[in-house]
Amino acid sequence: MTKKTKRKLAHPKLPMQRQLNLQDERRRFDLCAIFDELNATHFGGRLRGYQVVWGRRRRTRPKEYFVFGTIQEEDRIIRINPSLDQPFVPLWFIKYILYHEMLHSVIPDEIGPSGRRRVHTDEFYRREQQYPHYRRARRWEEENLARFLR
Numbered sequence: 001m002t003k004k005t006k007r008k009l010a011h012p013k014l015p016m017q018r019q020l021n022l023q024d025e026r027r028r029f030d031l032c033a034i035f036d037e038l039n040a041t042h043f044g045g046r047l048r049g050y051q052v053v054w055g056r057r058r059r060t061r062p063k064e065y066f067v068f069g070t071i072q073e074e075d076r077i078i079r080i081n082p083s084l085d086q087p088f089v090p091l092w093f094i095k096y097i098l099y100h101e102m103l104h105s106v107i108p109d110e111i112g113p114s115g116r117r118r119v120h121t122d123e124f125y126r127r128e129q130q131y132p133h134y135r136r137a138r139r140w141e142e143e144n145l146a147r148f149l150r
Ligand SMILES: [Zn+2]
Pocket: 100, 101, 104, 119, 120
């Protein structure tokens, strides 16, 4: 009987695309897939050329408030706080955070009477509430915020 040797590659070669996404593959949530889904379902595919990335991990947790996500319109980059990439965070909450940031790209800012720029306008809040899990997500945020703070 001949023993078959199993071929084992020490460094298996991944297709180029997978190599580039390696960092994301370690993550539990696939931000790009979530973005694509939300874009198709709620924005008619209007958001083009956006990049969705996990933000940089901070060494210390914030004390007062927590920024779940940001959008940088000029560069079309949406950053999601990496602290959200934890097993106790429900998918529909991540989706809500992403939905909120995406909404900023379609709802224009307003200048208030005092000359201050408002990004969360009445129209913004109206549209935000159209997210199917809006109330659930807001409640979850309230109940779990302390877990993200010091
Ligand atoms: Zn906002």
